[in-house]
Amino acid sequence: MASTTTTSPLLLLLAAMAVATLVVAPASSVDLPSGFSSITSKIPNPWSAFQDLTGCHFGEQQQGLAKVKDYLSHFGYLPESSSGFNDLFDADLEEAIKVYQRNFGLDVTGAMDASTVAQMMAPRCGVADVINGTSTMGSGGSGSSSHLHGRNLFTYFPGSPSWPRSKKRLTYAITQTSLTSIDRATLSQVFARAFARWSAATTLNFTEAADDDADITIAFYAGDHGDGEAFDGPLGTLAHAFSPTDGRFHLDAAEAWVATGDVSRASSDAAVDLESVAVHEIGHLLGLGHSGEPSAIMYPTITSRTRKVDLAEDDVAGIQNLYGGNPNFKGVAPPATSSRDMDSAAGASSRPWTALVGAVAVAAGLVVAL
Numbered sequence: 001m002a003s004t005t006t007t008s009p010l011l012l013l014l015a016a017m018a019v020a021t022l023v024v025a026p027a028s029s030v031d032l033p034s035g036f037s038s039i040t041s042k043i044p045n046p047w048s049a050f051q052d053l054t055g056c057h058f059g060e061q062q063q064g065l066a067k068v069k070d071y072l073s074h075f076g077y078l079p080e081s082s083s084g085f086n087d088l089f090d091a092d093l094e095e096a097i098k099v100y101q102r103n104f105g106l107d108v109t110g111a112m113d114a115s116t117v118a119q120m121m122a123p124r125c126g127v128a129d130v131i132n133g134t135s136t137m138g139s140g141g142s143g144s145s146s147h148l149h150g151r152n153l154f155t156y157f158p159g160s161p162s163w164p165r166s167k168k169r170l171t172y173a174i175t176q177t178s179l180t181s182i183d184r185a186t187l188s189q190v191f192a193r194a195f196a197r198w199s200a201a202t203t204l205n206f207t208e209a210a211d212d213d214a215d216i217t218i219a220f221y222a223g224d225h226g227d228g229e230a231f232d233g234p235l236g237t238l239a240h241a242f243s244p245t246d247g248r249f250h251l252d253a254a255e256a257w258v259a260t261g262d263v264s265r266a267s268s269d270a271a272v273d274l275e276s277v278a279v280h281e282i283g284h285l286l287g288l289g290h291s292g293e294p295s296a297i298m299y300p301t302i303t304s305r306t307r308k309v310d311l312a313e314d315d316v317a318g319i320q321n322l323y324g325g326n327p328n329f330k331g332v333a334p335p336a337t338s339s340r341d342m343d344s345a346a347g348a349s350s351r352p353w354t355a356l357v358g359a360v361a362v363a364a365g366l367v368v369a370l
């Protein structure tokens, strides 16, 4: 995983990347069965070792805590350490974990309890949750728009960068695909659908272009690819994207991406839905940071074998606040309070909520069944 010394400057400068989606986790992880840590170990990921630290708390010294500090530093919860982190559970770590727990709606214990460890191991976007020590996934009620009921937890990058208001048509190019086995035509369809989720809610339009001069460039890379944000193999960080008007969107070529068909039925337990991750990353490309609203596309984590492609009210409020709304946008379905069956936005493709509900069920099943 990226070392802290190389990652942060980039984050501060470019503000951003991101990925994935997520959905499921908070509610289900809070009530994890006691054996959850051993269950998750069956899907190896770059952060699997965190489960060995379950129960660890302030004052303890345990091998592996330095990696937790690297993780929290990477996502903005701890400042970098020029000399490297140690394995002591100190006050700074306790405080960082508390902020992390607040952001993800977990019990604020300041300790590596089972729910926190499980959340930390979830596949996620590589973009930091806390940038410049300020953005905190809206958990403080930072949403400036109050025309919608409920909490607005969307965030922007520091300074709220966006594409120029006069530029309504943005182009994107798929520039680097040699490391993925997904064919070009399929990629074009997946990314077009992902961009359409955002154009439906705003006055922005997106067109695929053939060259690198496009406003947005989409590329599949493996490991270190030159921007200080090395990818880490299956699961872990899935992708990242930079804030406006950088335009770079990178995906980890090592993921078991699913571009067609029902991801919840994928053969690999580590399968990740490409379109779901793309919708999230495009949010970053347009200027949205991470949201603490679990139903939001801009929530930082996503569970494998899960599809989550519909903008939630929180996403719509955030993006319309930045670019204005599409008069033809019919809005998102009323938020489901007892379940997460958010329907799709207007014009969205048809598999919407049944797919999401199914995915959540499968994800929940994964927790219990694996």
Ligand SMILES: [Zn+2]
Residues within 6 Å of the ligand: 017, 018, 019, 020, 125, 126, 127, 280, 281, 284, 290, 298, 300
């Ligand atoms: Zn993200």
Ligand SMILES: [Zn+2]
Residues within 6 Å of the ligand: 225, 227, 229, 240, 250
């Ligand atoms: Zn990158």
